[in-house]
Structure formats: C-alpha cells, structure tokens
Amino acid sequence: xxxxxxxxxxxxxxxxxxxxxxxxxxxxxxxxxxxxxxxxxxxxxxxxxxxxxxxxxxxxxxxxxxxxxxxxxxxxxxxxxxxxxxxxxxxxxxxxxxxxxxxxxxxxxxxxxxxxxxxxxxxxxxxxxxxxxxxxxxxxxxxxxxxxxxxxxxxxxxxxxxxxxxxxxxxxxxxxxxxxxxxxxxxxxxxxxxxxxxxxxxxxxxxxxxxxxxxxxxxxxxxxxxxxxxxxxxxxxxxxxxxx
Amino acid sequence: xxxxxxxxxxxxxxxxxxxxxxxxxxxxxxxxxxxxxxxxxxxxxxxxxxxxxxxxxxxxxxxxxxxxxxxxxxxxxxxxxxxxxxxxxxxxxxxxxxxxxxxxxxxxxxxxxxxxxxxxxxxxxxxxxxxxxxxxxxxxxxxxxxxxxxxxxxxxxxxxxxxxxxxxxxxxxxxxxxxxxxxxxxxxxxxxxxxxxxxxxxxxxxxxxxxxxxxxxxxxxxxxxxxxxxxxxxxxxxxxxxxxxxxxxxxxxxxxxxxxxxxxxxxxxxxxxxxxxxxxxxxx
Amino acid sequence: xxxxxxxxxxxxxxxxxxxxxxxxxxxxxxxxxxxxxxxxxxxxxxxxxxxxxxxxxxxxxxxxxxxxxxxxxxxxxxxxxxxxxxxxxxxxxxxxxxxxxxxxxxxxxxxxxxxxxxxxxxxxxxxxxxxxxxxxxxxxxxxxxxxxxxxxxxxxxxxxxxxxxxxxxxxxxxxxxxxxxxxxxxxxxxxxxxxxxxxxxxxxxxxxxxxxxxxxxxxxxxxxxxxxxxxxxxxxxxxxxxxxxxxxxxxxxxxxxxxxxxxxxxxxxxxxxxxxxxxxxxxxxxxxxxxxxxxxxxxxxxxxxxxxxxxxxxxxxxxxxxxxxxxxxxxxxxxxxxxxxxxx
Numbered sequence: 001x002x003x004x005x006x007x008x009x010x011x012x013x014x015x016x017x018x019x020x021x022x023x024x025x026x027x028x029x030x031x032x033x034x035x036x037x038x039x040x041x042x043x044x045x046x047x048x049x050x051x052x053x054x055x056x057x058x059x060x061x062x063x064x065x066x067x068x069x070x071x072x073x074x075x076x077x078x079x080x081x082x083x084x085x086x087x088x089x090x091x092x093x094x095x096x097x098x099x100x101x102x103x104x105x106x107x108x109x110x111x112x113x114x115x116x117x118x119x120x121x122x123x124x125x126x127x128x129x130x131x132x133x134x135x136x137x138x139x140x141x142x143x144x145x146x147x148x149x150x151x152x153x154x155x156x157x158x159x160x161x162x163x164x165x166x167x168x169x170x171x172x173x174x175x176x177x178x179x180x181x182x183x184x185x186x187x188x189x190x191x192x193x194x195x196x197x198x199x200x201x202x203x204x205x206x207x208x209x210x211x212x213x214x215x216x217x218x219x220x221x222x223x224x225x226x227x228x229x230x231x232x233x234x235x236x237x238x239x240x241x242x243x244x
Numbered sequence: 245x246x247x248x249x250x251x252x253x254x255x256x257x258x259x260x261x262x263x264x265x266x267x268x269x270x271x272x273x274x275x276x277x278x279x280x281x282x283x284x285x286x287x288x289x290x291x292x293x294x295x296x297x298x299x300x301x302x303x304x305x306x307x308x309x310x311x312x313x314x315x316x317x318x319x320x321x322x323x324x325x326x327x328x329x330x331x332x333x334x335x336x337x338x339x340x341x342x343x344x345x346x347x348x349x350x351x352x353x354x355x356x357x358x359x360x361x362x363x364x365x366x367x368x369x370x371x372x373x374x375x376x377x378x379x380x381x382x383x384x385x386x387x388x389x390x391x392x393x394x395x396x397x398x399x400x401x402x403x404x405x406x407x408x409x410x411x412x413x414x415x416x417x418x419x420x421x422x423x424x425x426x427x428x429x430x431x432x433x434x435x436x437x438x439x440x441x442x443x444x445x446x447x448x449x450x451x452x453x454x455x456x457x458x459x460x461x462x463x464x465x466x467x468x469x470x471x472x473x474x475x476x477x478x479x480x481x482x483x484x485x486x487x488x489x490x491x492x493x494x495x496x497x498x499x500x501x502x503x504x505x506x507x508x509x510x511x512x513x514x515x516x517x518x519x520x521x522x523x524x525x526x527x528x
Numbered sequence: 529x530x531x532x533x534x535x536x537x538x539x540x541x542x543x544x545x546x547x548x549x550x551x552x553x554x555x556x557x558x559x560x561x562x563x564x565x566x567x568x569x570x571x572x573x574x575x576x577x578x579x580x581x582x583x584x585x586x587x588x589x590x591x592x593x594x595x596x597x598x599x600x601x602x603x604x605x606x607x608x609x610x611x612x613x614x615x616x617x618x619x620x621x622x623x624x625x626x627x628x629x630x631x632x633x634x635x636x637x638x639x640x641x642x643x644x645x646x647x648x649x650x651x652x653x654x655x656x657x658x659x660x661x662x663x664x665x666x667x668x669x670x671x672x673x674x675x676x677x678x679x680x681x682x683x684x685x686x687x688x689x690x691x692x693x694x695x696x697x698x699x700x701x702x703x704x705x706x707x708x709x710x711x712x713x714x715x716x717x718x719x720x721x722x723x724x725x726x727x728x729x730x731x732x733x734x735x736x737x738x739x740x741x742x743x744x745x746x747x748x749x750x751x752x753x754x755x756x757x758x759x760x761x762x763x764x765x766x767x768x769x770x771x772x773x774x775x776x777x778x779x780x781x782x783x784x785x786x787x788x789x790x791x792x793x794x795x796x797x798x799x800x801x802x803x804x805x806x807x808x809x810x811x812x813x814x815x816x817x818x819x820x821x822x823x824x825x826x827x828x829x830x831x832x833x834x835x836x837x838x839x840x841x842x843x844x845x846x847x848x849x850x851x852x853x854x855x856x857x858x859x860x861x862x863x864x865x866x867x868x869x870x871x872x
Contacts, residue, residue, distance in 0.1 A: 084477045090426050091470040096398035096418045103487050108479030113487060135277070136426035139298060180259070196327065216544065221382045265583050269626045298633045303538050306696045310852035320859045324866040340628045344532045347697050370698055372662035377696055381534035385628045388533075392625040400625070409549075410556030412568075417618045419572020420579065424622065427573070427580040435584060453586035454722055457597075464577040465737050468570040475569060476689035482565045520851030 004031035004159045004188050011061035021047040032091040034189035036199030039209035039235035045192040053079045065205035083158030087165040089145035093137040105156035143174025162190040194239040266428045276396040282326035287399040289496035293503040294391045300507045301383045306373045314510045319386040326394040337385050348377040397421045415484035532569030533631030537694035555610040577613040600646030601676050601723050609647045614642035633634040637690050641683040650675040665728050672719030680716035
C-alpha cells in the first residue's frame with residue numbers, strides 16, 4: 001500500500017528573510033507507521049509539518065506523499081491525503097458551530113449534504129463528541145476542542161494524520177483520553193511534540209531534529225532512552241523512565 | 245459635567261469594565277442556546293417578526309404614548325416563554341439609554357406647546373414626545389436584545405445567507421462571532437497583565453493603550469495566518485461552504501402571522517382608548 | 529454616537545438601510561472579483577480585533593473621562609476599503625445585537641455613519657494621498673489624525689441629519705450641530721492619535737504585515753476618486769428625489785404639522801377603516817422636520833390659549849391612560865402567569 005507513504009528527500013527550506021529552517025532532511029514513513037518528531041523549540045518541527053500539505057514548498061529537494069510529488073499543482077490532492085491537526089484548537093475550529101466545522105472539509109470535497117452528515121456523525125462519534133455538534137467552539141472545554149479538532153480532520157478521511165503538539169493545552173485526564181484515542185487510529189501518524197511520554201505511548205519510531213536537520217531516526221525504545229542524545233537537544237528522558 | 249455624559253460611546257466604559265462587558269456578551273450568548281419554544285422557532289420567522297415590530301413601533305407619531313403600551317406584550321411574552329431573565333434585559337436597556345435620553349430631554353424645553361391631559365392638568369407637549377421616545381426606546385431595545393437572546397448567532401447568519409445576503413459578508417459575520425470570544429480572552433490576559441503592574445494608577449493612558457492594542461493586533465494577524473493554514477489543509481479554495489437549511493414549519497408561519505395581526509390591530513385601532521372608555525363606562 | 533431606533537422615523541431608517549445594504553452588496557462583489565483567499569480569515573479576525581479593542585478603555589487626556597476607538601480607519605489601512613467596510617458592517621451588526629448599541633433599524637444609519645465615511649471617503653481621498661507609500665511615521669500620523677477627525681465629524685453630522693429628518697427630536701439644527709460636532713472633534717483627535725500610534729507600532733515591530741497587505745491588495749488603486757464622487761452624487765440625487773417625492777405627497781406637510789400641535793386634526797376620520805388608517809400611517813410617518821415650525825406653532829397655541837393633545841380631546845386622553853394601564857397590568861399578569869406555570 002504505497003499510497004500511504006511520506007517521503008522527504010534532501011528537503012531544505014529557507015524563509016524569505018534568509019533563515020534556514022530545514023537542512024537536507026530525508027526520511028521515509030510507510031503505511032501504518034506512527035512516528036514522533038521531537039526537538040527543541042525552533043528546531044523546525046512545525047516547518048516540517050507545513051511541508052506535508054504544501055503550505056510551504058521546499059526550497060530544494062522533494063516531498064512525496066502517497067506517490068504524488070508535491071508541486072503547486074498537486075497541493076490540493078495532497079491536502080486530501082494528509083490531515084493536519086494544529087497545536088491551538090482555537091485556530092483550527094474556525095466555524096461558528098462544531099457541526100459546521102467538522103463539515104467544512106467534506107463540503108470542500110464537494111460531497112452532498114447527506115454524505116456530509118454521515119461523515120460528520122462518524123467523525124464526531126469516533127471522538128465521542130456527537131452531543132457537541134450544535135455548540136459553538138467557545139462553549140467547549142480544551143479537551144473537547146482538541147477532540148473536535150481531530151474529528152474535523154478525520155472527517156476528510158485522510159490517509160495520514162499529522163499533529164502538532166496535540167496535548168499542549170490539555171489537563172491530564174483529557175491528555176490520557178487523547179492518547180487512548182490516538183492508539184485506536186490505524187492511519188499513518190506523525191506527531192510533533194515535546195511530550196515524550198505521549199510519543200512513547202503512541203509512536204513506534206522517533207525522528208530527532210536539531211537546527212533543521214535530522215540528527216537521529218530510530219525506534220522509540222532506543223531514542224527515548226538515550227539520555228545523552230535527548231539532553232543535547234534540550235529534551236530530557238520521558239518522566240515514566242526517570243523513575244527507574 | 246454634561247460633557248462627561250454627552251457621548252454615548254464614552255459612557256459604557258465608565259460603567260462597565262472590560263471583564264464585565266466580556267461576561268455580559270458571554271451571558272447573552274449562553275442564553276441564545278437554550279431550548280424553549282421561542283428558541284426553536286425558525287430564526288427567519290423571528291427576524292421578520294422583530295423587524296415588523298420595530299417598524300410598527302417607530303411609525304407612531306412623536307406624541308403617541310398610550311397606544312404604544314400594548315406593544316409591551318410582545319417582548320413580555322418572548323421574555324417569559326424564552327426564559328430570559330428580566331433584570332438582565334432591563335440593565336442592558338438602562339446601560340444604552342444615555343444617547344436617547346440626551347437627545348430626547350431637550351424636547352420638553354423646546355416644544356412648549358401646552359397639552360391638557362384632563363381638565364386642569366396641562367403639560368408641555370415636549371414631555372409627551374420625550375416619554376414617547378423613551379417608550380419606543382425601551383420597546384425597540386428590548387425586542388432586539390430578546391431576538392439575540394433567543395436566537396443563536398450562527399442561526400442568524402444562516403437566515404441572512406438564505407435571504408441572499410452576500411456570502412462574503414455572512415462568512416465575515418460568522419468569523420467575527422467565532423473569534424470575538426477568543427480575542428476578548430486574549431485582550432483580557434493583556435489587560436490583566438497591565439493592571440497587575442500598574443497598581444491602580446496610570447496604565448490607562450493613551451501610550452499604554454496603543455501598546456496593548458498593538459500587541460493584540462500583531463497576535464491577531466499571526467492568528468489569522470494559522471487559521472488560514474488550517475482552512476487550507478481542509479480543502480479551502482476560496483468559498484465558505486454552508487449547510488443546514490432551515491425548513492419553515494407551520495408553527496413558524498402561525499407565529500409570524502399572529503405577530504403581524506397583533507401589530508396591525510394595535511397599530512390601526514386605538515385599542516387602549518376603546519378599552520379605557522369601556523372601563524369608564526362600567527364604572528360610571 | 530450610535531444612532532438609536534427610537535429617534536428614527538421608518539422612512540429615514542429604511543433609506544439608510546437601503547444605502548448600507550447596497551454598499552455591502554457592492555463591496556462583496558468588488559472584493560470577490562479580486563480576492564486573495566488569505567483575506568477571508570484575516571477580515572474576520574481583524575473585525576474581532578477591533579471589537580475587542582473597542583472594549584478596552586483609555587483615559588482621554590485632560591478630561592478624566594474615558595473613550596474607546598471606532599476602528600474604521602485602522603481596518604481600511606490594513607484591509608483596504610471594501611474588506612474594511614464589510615468588517616465594519618459586521619462589527620456594528622454584532623454590537624447592535626449583543627450590546628443593543630443603536631438598534632436594528634438604526635443599524636443602516638450606523639453602518640453608513642461609521643463605515644462608509646472612513647472606508648470609502650477618507651481612506652482613498654485623504655489618508656492615502658497624505659500617507660503615501662507609508663514610509664514616513666509623521667506623514668502616517670498626520671494622515672491618520674486628519675482622516676479620523678473628518679470621518680467622525682461626518683458621522684456626527686449624519687446623526688444630526690438623520691435625527692432631525694426623522695422629526696422625533698425638537699432640537700434646532702444649529703444647537704444640535706453645536707452639541708455634536710465639538711465633542712466629536714475631541715474624540716476624533718484622540719482616536720486619530722491612537723490610530724496613528726497603532727499603525728506606527730505595527731510598522732516598527734512587524735513591517736511585513738503592512739507591506740504584505742498592501743501588496744495583496746491591488747484593490748486600493750481601483751477605487752478612483754471619480755467613482756467615489758460619482759457614487760456620492762448619485763446618492764445625493766436619490767436622497768433629493770426621495771425628499772421631493774415625500775414633499776409632494778404631503779403638500780400640506782406644513783399645515784399638517786401645525787395642526788398636530790394645535791389640535792385641529794380630524795381624529796374621527798382617521799380611526800375608521802383601513803384606508804383612512806393607511807392614510808394616517810402615511811401622515812404619521814412623514815419625516816418632514818417640524819422643529820422649524822415650532823415657534824409659529826407656539827404663537828398659534830398662545831392664541832388658542834388651551835391647546836390640546838395633538839388631535840385628541842381631553843376625554844379621549846383619559847380613556848387612553850386608563851386603557852393603557854389596564855393593558856400594562858394585563859402584560860404583567862401574562863408574564864408572571866407563564867413564569868408560574870413553567871415552574872410547576
């Protein structure tokens with residue numbers, strides 16, 4: 001099932017002001033993998049995610065999503081394949097009610113209203129948020145907002161789910177619920193986060209980024225136990241490992 | 245002193261702090277998501293009824309008093325059936341009244357033609373027109389507030405879209421509604437930081453205000469970018485899609501028709517006078 | 529400064545509504561022709577920004593009282609006239625609904641007074657020429673202050689006109705103008721200084737915001753001075769036409785308004801049947817200002833010595849008061865009744 005792959009080949013990116021945000025990044029993520037992307041603040045995690053659906057275009061190198069190379073022409077197609085959940089759900093939930101927000105993606109795909117309704121109900125059900133559908137986002141708790149934001153992305157039925165700090169604003173219980181939810185997804189998952197415990201729970205593979213370049217790529221069990229590597233990257237051992 | 249109260253746009257600030265305004269708008273927003281008979285009516289039906297009501301009320305002559313009174317029935321019914329707290333609406337009316345009072349209060353002094361109410365009691369016609377303005381003001385403001393207290397704003401937007409207002413304008417309204425609450429919270433955080441460090445004095449001058457608003461502005465532009473990114477990643481290509489068409493139910497039609505009949509009757513037949521004469525007849 | 533429903537006559541309210549809705553339609557159309565998709569969320573969030581900023585108060589120097597910004601000019605500078613106007617219209621709509629600022633019928637007036645002037649008149653005609661490319665902080669400041677002051681003066685003057693044309697207020701034109709204009713001059717100066725401050729703050733901290741927006745906004749240039757002037761000319765003709773049409777349907781407007789005060793109206797005719805009722809409605813909704821005739825009416829009523837309630841004799845007015853009280857009691861009774869019933 002090659003259509004679920006994400007492949008970066010020698011990708012570099014330079015912001016217009018000259019800042020080099022990505023340097024020669026290469027990796028390949030195959031179908032069903034769940035991968036954590038970790039690194040210090042400003043290491044380039046968010047910039048990397050923005051390349052996955054063509055919001056930013058690489059200055060050099062290629063991005064291949066499900067056998068489609070990212071170009072200005074293929075951007076729309078690629079956006080269907082990769083669903084991105086952002087750090088701040090308030091920026092993600094931009095429609096006045098939950099239902100309309102989750103329906104935004106499917107409607108943009110040109111689906112008819114009944115099909116849209118089915119999709120919305122399916123997606124909201126998956127995050128146990130069906131009863132929230134008529135509420136405006138500002139009446140939701142942070143945990144509910146995150147759940148709805150995920151539902152809004154799932155409603156487009158992407159092949160690959162990419163998330164930026166999904167648990168940043170959550171209380172411990174909501175965070176636990178989110179982790180359980182993520183574990184049930186069969187999508188390829190790419191999670192950029194400082195929350196190494198979450199990555200340990202959800203991901204199998206981990207990519208460490210420093211100053212825009214990949215410095216390590218390997219199984220979670222190896223990377224997240226490598227104290228020296230983590231500390232070099234302004235990170236520290238996951239709390240659950242610190243106790244031992 | 246009068247200058248301090250002259251302009252309405254200055255006044256609410258002195259009465260309400262930012263926090264109060266924030267909770268105030270939040271409260272009316274919460275009310276609009278209740279589930280009562282009034283809330284369930286089609287938003288278009290409520291909008292039509294409200295507009296008819298407003299036009300009828302302001303169509304009365306400037307000296308009219310008693311014929312306006314039956315119209316209180318409409319807001320009273322909406323308020324009770326819609327379970328909207330009376331004091332909340334009342335306070336809001338008082339809060340926005342200064343401009344109307346300011347303009348109207350000159351009438352009694354400028355329009356000095358004498359009017360006799362009964363034999364022996366004459367007042368200046370200006371008082372009539374002043375009280376007429378105040379009654380109209382109370383009626384129009386309470387009805388408008390009750391409209392939004394019983395109709396959620398997204399539903400108002402849907403009606404406007406269905407009526408063919410430009411979709412750019414309607415999506416603009418939806419965005420505004422969505423982000424008012426987010427930005428008010430953001431502004432509140434900045435203001436609290438200001439207040440914490442200004443110890444009750446200073447901190448409200450123009451220079452600091454500009455800084456606060458400037459920070460808020462930059463953050464807002466950055467937020468707009470993130471929102472745009474989120475929209476793109478869900479297939480946005482320039483059109484805001486919409487759903488949820490309302491279907492007019494019999495109840496809605498009955499509602500609008502009865503409001504229209506009510507307005508018509510009390511607009512064109514001096515019902516209060518007929519009633520008053522009848523009662524006088526009974527007692528004499 | 530927000531116009532209020534209670535001060536409006538239906539004709540003035542409807543006219544201003546028509547004007548504002550037409551402007552909304554036109555702006556949407558123009559914007560749609562040439563929109564950068566990025567502008568759609570930016571407009572919405574900028575509207576929310578102005579809304580939130582209006583809620584923050586500041587002390588007006590030397591007076592001790594506080595004020596807040598209007599925001600029309602900031603929006604125009606950031607978004608360009610069409611998008612700024614739509615944002616301003618939606619801000620005023622939300623305020624009319626949630627804060628009861630103004631009112632729904634007066635919304636047309638308020639959109640006109642606070643939206644049209646800064647976005648379509650002063651931004652292209654005053655701000656742009658003075659501020660130029662936006663490279664010089666002092667020029668930006670001068671441009672902002674002048675354009676905000678003039679916009680607010682026009683807005684305040686429109687409130688005066690709208691109120692007087694509605695004929696609900698007795699304020700003589702001159703007095704009203706003298707009440708409104710100076711105070712809005714003060715407010716305008718402060719708001720202008722603040723607007724300049726914010727634009728310059730943004731220019732210093734994040735210059736690319738202003739730059740990016742002026743690049744993605746080829747619309748600015750397409751608003752030509754000619755178009756604006758033509759639009760206002762057309763508007764003036766329409767208003768004038770409407771005025772004279774109403775004047776011609778009420779050739780006796782002058783006598784009519786004097787009659788109202790001196791009590792020579794014919795109530796008997798007016799209260800029977802639909803047709804006279806409609807005629808009465810037409811009469812009552814006439815917007816011809818009668819403030820000008822007050823003095824002559826005053827002389828008149830002195831001659832008559834005891835003038836009565838316009839068109840109604842004393843006996844009727846007592847009946848009106850009795851009936852009114854009964855209706856109010858009834859309303860209260862119904863309200864309390866439903867509340868009790870619901871609690872059970």
